[in-house]
Amino acid sequence: MAANKLFVILATAYGALGAATPGEPTIADLNPYPAKPRISFKSNNTFKLTVFSDLHFGENPWEDWGPAHDKSSVALMARILADEKPDFAVINGDLVTGENTFRENVTLLLDQIAGPFNAAKQPFAVTFGNHDNEPNITHAEEIAHLQKVSPFTYVRAAPDGVGGDSGPANYWVPIYKKQSDKAPVLILWFFDSRGGFHLKPNSTVGVPDWVDASVGDWIQSETIKMEAAWGPADSRAAVAFVHIPPHAIQALQSSVSSDKNPGMNADTLGNGSVQDSASVGNDSPFWDSLVANVPNLHALVSGHDHGNEWCAREPNKKIIFCFDKHSGYGGYDSEGWGHGVRNFLFGTPDPKAGVETWIRLEEGTTKARVTLDSSYDPRN
Structure with missing residues (x-):
């Protein structure tokens, strides 16, 4: 980053330039x-995070099986929220299959998705996927509607100028040891x-499929x-969520093993299954900045590839990457894959302590349990 740009950021952070942008928190x-x-x-100093992914509501609404799948997905969400009782939940992209829905009633699908969270009074956040940007819906519209219909959602849009073409959902949620804590x-x-595609009838103009450089x-x-508000970054932990895996993750698959990296490995990574499918490097500004600026990053978590469940450490940046579990009955599937969630359990607020993670299937079976810590999958 240029020196004068960094100075402006620092000056703003420490209040030297006056009030914050309207709607933005002050330092x-x-x-x-x-x-x-x-x-x-x-x-008791624990924190559980439950991650749903790839719900794909709204497929083939003109046939019986489409609405039936949505009904099954609602039942799955309600059951898992009741069983797991997470402290926070995440939906990691592809809430709807936007190309199959009708624009005049697509928000009714979001009402259905929000329903189990509202009923359970469950706080949750959302990323959005490629199927959420289609001629019938956009990420920005989904953000606005979820904010309208659920008091329990923490989804929000980034400031203007952040996210590039059709990518407004860049934000963060703070988690405290105690609610009274400042930091x-x-x-x-x-x-x-x-x-996905731009919002226009029969659009064939694709939206870039990577996190924008901004x-x-x-x-x-x-x-x-x-850091200006709370002190050194090393005093906090982090987990990051993005729907499509970064391009660097593609290189991991050939060395994934069932012992060190348990969980299904049924989707081959390649064009369209990772960010930056058009040309390698477009997602590098995001990837490099995340690693350089966010210490104690326990995992970067993605959905998108419904047949993968494993976690592995990326050898260059040393970041642990985890796939979600395909939750929804919509979206492509295969016999025996099942539906469920990925759980994360923090056993302590210590930002450097390991985090346990596992796959929980709808009926309650658990698998692929590992602890994400400094010794996990070193890949030297």
Whole structure:
């Protein structure tokens, strides 16, 4: 980053340039959700995160099986929320299959998705996928509607100029040890990998399928503000979510083993299954900035590839990557894959302590349990 640009960021962070942008939190109280309850660890110092992915509501609404799949997905969400009782939940992209829905009633699908969270009074955040940008719906419209119909969602849009073409859902959620604490101990980051098609009838104009380069600068500026408000970045942990896996993850698949990297490995990574499918390097500003500016990053988590469940460490940046579990009955599937979620359990607020993660299937079976810590899958 140019020196004069960095100076402006630092000056803004420390208040030298006056008031913050309207709608943005001030450095004195860097809380983007002043009207919502603070999310915190339990009194026993644990924190559970449950991640749904690839719900794909709205497929083939003109046939019986489409609405039936949505009904099954609602039942799955309600059951898992009741069983797991997470402290926070995430939907990691492809809420709807936008190309199959009708524009005049697509928001009714979002009402159905929000329903189980509202009924359980479950706080949740969202990333959006390539199927959420289609001629019948956009990421921006989904953000606005979810904010309207659910008081429990923490989804929000990035400031103007961050996210590029059709990628507004870049934001973070602070997690506190105690609700009364000034500084959080964990940051959940959410990034918009875009993809899909532009909002126009019969559109064939594709949206870029990677996190825009502007997000790299935004990550740096946000972390500078966090340090100004809360102290050294090393005193906080992080988990990041993005729907389409970064391009660097493709190289991991050939060395995934069932012992070190348990979980299904049924989807071959390649064009369209990772970010930057057009040309290698477009997602590098985001990828490089995330690693450089966010210490104690326990995992970067993606969906998109319904047949993969494994976690592995990327050898160059040393970041652990995890696939979600395909949750919805919509979207492509195969016999025996099943539907479920990925759980993360923090056993302590210590930002350097390992985090346990596993796949939970709808009926309650668990598998692919590993602990993400400094010794996990070193890949030297």
